[in-house]
Amino acid sequence: MKQNKYDDNAFFEAYGQMARSVQGLEGAGEWHAFKALLPELQDKRVLDLGCGYGWHCRYALEQGAGSVVGVDISERMLQQARSMTDDPRVKYIQHAIEDLELHSESFDVAISSLAFHYIASFGDICRKVFKLLKPGGEFVFSVEHPVFTARSEQDWHYGEQGERAHWPIDHYQEEGLRDTSFLAEHVIKYHRTLSTYLNELIGSGFTLKAVNEPLPAEELLLRHPEMSDELRRPMFLILAAVKSS
Amino acid sequence: MKQNKYDDNAFFEAYGQMARSVQGLEGAGEWHAFKALLPELQDKRVLDLGCGYGWHCRYALEQGAGSVVGVDISERMLQQARSMTDDPRVKYIQHAIEDLELHSESFDVAISSLAFHYIASFGDICRKVFKLLKPGGEFVFSVEHPVFTARSEQDWHYGEQGERAHWPIDHYQEEGLRDTSFLAEHVIKYHRTLSTYLNELIGSGFTLKAVNEPLPAEELLLRHPEMSDELRRPMFLILAAVKSS
Numbered sequence: 371m372k373q374n375k376y377d378d379n380a381f382f383e384a385y386g387q388m389a390r391s392v393q394g395l396e397g398a399g400e401w402h403a404f405k406a407l408l409p410e411l412q413d414k415r416v417l418d419l420g421c422g423y424g425w426h427c428r429y430a431l432e433q434g435a436g437s438v439v440g441v442d443i444s445e446r447m448l449q450q451a452r453s454m455t456d457d458p459r460v461k462y463i464q465h466a467i468e469d470l471e472l473h474s475e476s477f478d479v480a481i482s483s484l485a486f487h488y489i490a491s492f493g494d495i496c497r498k499v500f501k502l503l504k505p506g507g508e509f510v511f512s513v514e515h516p517v518f519t520a521r522s523e524q525d526w527h528y529g530e531q532g533e534r535a536h537w538p539i540d541h542y543q544e545e546g547l548r549d550t551s552f553l554a555e556h557v558i559k560y561h562r563t564l565s566t567y568l569n570e571l572i573g574s575g576f577t578l579k580a581v582n583e584p585l586p587a588e589e590l591l592l593r594h595p596e597m598s599d600e601l602r603r604p605m606f607l608i609l610a611a612v613k614s615s
Numbered sequence: 616m617k618q619n620k621y622d623d624n625a626f627f628e629a630y631g632q633m634a635r636s637v638q639g640l641e642g643a644g645e646w647h648a649f650k651a652l653l654p655e656l657q658d659k660r661v662l663d664l665g666c667g668y669g670w671h672c673r674y675a676l677e678q679g680a681g682s683v684v685g686v687d688i689s690e691r692m693l694q695q696a697r698s699m700t701d702d703p704r705v706k707y708i709q710h711a712i713e714d715l716e717l718h719s720e721s722f723d724v725a726i727s728s729l730a731f732h733y734i735a736s737f738g739d740i741c742r743k744v745f746k747l748l749k750p751g752g753e754f755v756f757s758v759e760h761p762v763f764t765a766r767s768e769q770d771w772h773y774g775e776q777g778e779r780a781h782w783p784i785d786h787y788q789e790e791g792l793r794d795t796s797f798l799a800e801h802v803i804k805y806h807r808t809l810s811t812y813l814n815e816l817i818g819s820g821f822t823l824k825a826v827n828e829p830l831p832a833e834e835l836l837l838r839h840p841e842m843s844d845e846l847r848r849p850m851f852l853i854l855a856a857v858k859s860s
Contacts, residue, residue: 536784539848540848542782543828569826578817600788
């Protein structure tokens, strides 16, 4: 059984309170970096893996995408996405990303935001996306950074005054399941090393184009000084790759 | 003035006691991973940046390299290298890597072991190596991992019993100079993010081929159980790239 945490009532409600759920992409600290790595979307066929509320799908529509397929395992997320989207160019599919079957070479661009660290095998995803993309197609995705996922605790080390002393790393080379806590719920995530993310991508036939370990946008840092802790350790990893034609 | 720590007497003597100085490549925990990323060296023209005692140069000669140029800023390191090497195919040059001027497209393979984190601009190195390599040439190098270089202390966080509690990260996004301690001496190193290493390489025209965050070889782990701490955080980063022809 694939994890479908977002169909859990309490989790879904708590997720709905997050800035990224209420404000959409502008409420997501890493969006400006993700957006900068996206190719031109005009007339493109776009696949969004783990589309959630559909924010990225609607962004692609705004950019003139020819068609968009959003995939998510959670029926509740897709209900929300459908209620927020009114455009015949988009199709939402309820499916586990790992088991998705679509026509080969039917997309120009595949994107995914913060979904793959919930999935056990990243290699399978790479091979699937490579197959689904047309030659020259681009793959842009974000995950929680290996520095962030190494320990199950996913939290700072606190000093004697309760201050954030530093970010602790441990078990980095031990890939696999992490029983983490997110929005006051148990959530299974998978830790992988940076090497695994990059080598699986390259091994599937992709050419790496760019890497970003995003900082909060400057205006966010000014408005929320506590976000400067984000400069102390990387939380997200964004990779952009191309299926060489 | 470029840092030339290895011509400092005390530092040079202390370095001479390290396993990698006494035993050569087999005494270096990451060598098995580095070696695995090297291309076939038979008849190749090889450049070694920061060659030190010349271990990698002699390895290239053993593998049948046509010629080898070893570059190091330290005269004492090169004296040692020359005294250990007796082969007309090798040439040792005393020079700062950053200022090296050689004929364009004159090498098939460029390697560097644990030298670039002493140099301020990694982008300059990438552009230089790209120019020196022939089309299709390969570039394989190791550096201290960004997880390792982020804090100047470069040390574990210790618990109340003096045990290694975890590896602390801080200041990750603040690139630049780190005044570190190595072999009981002050040594200037430069911290860069993983994104900078990869994007500079790609931006210079290289295609990334493979990434390795090496673990100690299994026989080393068996002989030295204390080395299992190396599984807890990455210490080195090895990148292999090709100048696409």
